[in-house]
Amino acid sequence: xxxxxxxxxxxxxxxxxxxxxxxxxxxxxxxxxxxxxxxxxxxxxxxxxxxxxxxxxxxxxxxxxxxxxxxxxxxxxxxxxxxxxxxxxxxxxxxxxxxxxxxxxxxxxxxxxxxxxxxxxxxxxxxxxxxxxxxxx
Amino acid sequence: xxxxxxxxxxxxxxxxxxxxxxxxxxxxxxxxxxxxxxxxxxxxxxxxxxxxxxxxxxxxxxxxxxxxxxxxxxxxxxxxxxxxxxxxxxxxxxxxxxxxxxxxxxxxxxxxxxxxxxxxxxxxxxxxxxxxxxxxxxxxxxxxxxxxxxxxxxxxxxxxxxxxxxxxxxxx
Numbered sequence: 001x002x003x004x005x006x007x008x009x010x011x012x013x014x015x016x017x018x019x020x021x022x023x024x025x026x027x028x029x030x031x032x033x034x035x036x037x038x039x040x041x042x043x044x045x046x047x048x049x050x051x052x053x054x055x056x057x058x059x060x061x062x063x064x065x066x067x068x069x070x071x072x073x074x075x076x077x078x079x080x081x082x083x084x085x086x087x088x089x090x091x092x093x094x095x096x097x098x099x100x101x102x103x104x105x106x107x108x109x110x111x112x113x114x115x116x117x118x119x120x121x122x123x124x125x126x127x128x129x130x131x132x133x134x135x136x137x
Numbered sequence: 138x139x140x141x142x143x144x145x146x147x148x149x150x151x152x153x154x155x156x157x158x159x160x161x162x163x164x165x166x167x168x169x170x171x172x173x174x175x176x177x178x179x180x181x182x183x184x185x186x187x188x189x190x191x192x193x194x195x196x197x198x199x200x201x202x203x204x205x206x207x208x209x210x211x212x213x214x215x216x217x218x219x220x221x222x223x224x225x226x227x228x229x230x231x232x233x234x235x236x237x238x239x240x241x242x243x244x245x246x247x248x249x250x251x252x253x254x255x256x257x258x259x260x261x262x263x264x265x266x267x268x269x270x271x272x273x274x275x276x277x278x279x280x281x282x283x284x285x286x287x288x289x290x291x292x293x294x295x296x297x298x299x300x301x302x303x304x305x306x307x308x309x
Binding site for chain 2: 017020021024028031032035036038041044045048051052055056089090091104105107108109110
């Protein structure tokens with residue numbers, strides 16, 4: 001009878017130990033995943049990628065950029081899709097939350113416009129960037 | 138009884154070790170992800186290619202730059218706008234974040250350039266040669282060399298040095 005109780009106690013202790021280990025590792029994995037898809041990281045990556053694409057673009061080019069991750073984050077943070085990417089003079093500004101936003105300059109002196117891609121009334125998760133000559137040229 | 142006490146002690150040590158490892162992983166990941174992407178090297182390469190394409194589209198030097206074998210210094214006046222480059226769009230920096238310098242050499246003399254063009258901030262040129270631990274906080278430079286000909290069969294060696302600073306946006 002005593003032996004039976006002892007075995008039960010050991011089993012519960014081991015179970016608690018394993019559960020705590022799993023909780024610990026889950027928290028660690030969640031932290032790593034969250035870091036990898038962080039708002040600032042996405043904004044930094046998007047702004048630089050777009051600026052480099054614009055720098056290497058020639059007039060007349062239309063680019064479609066996949067921003068699906070960014071769209072999801074923006075939706076969670078209450079940012080309109082139209083406001084994710086703004087082109088101000090020669091700067092690309094990417095904003096995925098109210099508190100953040102990253103801008104990066106490009107040196108290609110062309111007219112650049114950005115707007116979210118739509119299929120009917122549905123957003124496709126992509127952004128369209130058009131590069132053209134300035135009207136005074 | 139002793140064995141059970143020993144088991145509990147091992148569990149505590151196990152958690153201490155786990156905490157140390159997790160702390161290390163968290164610290165490393167935080168440091169890694171808190172540093173911005175450094176794209177200046179690619180940026181300077183794109184700048185060099187863009188300038189090369191501007192002065193020598195399809196390998197033939199622009200006739201506004203050289204015609205009838207004679208260099209035209211007035212190309213320098215609007216060099217940046219001719220090449221559709223804007224190095225300081227908001228005018229927020231007293232000193233621009235970019236520089237591009239081009240040297241044209243005759244094939245007979247590759248030591249002294251026969252003609253030069255430049256645009257942007259010349260202060261960054263000296264920073265290109267510096268190589269130490271802190272050099273990543275200075276500038277990124279890239280050099281492009283190629284041969285080009287004018288519209289009269291003259292062939293020249295062209296050297297383009299392109300420099301990008303933008304340190305605050307690329308290095309923490």
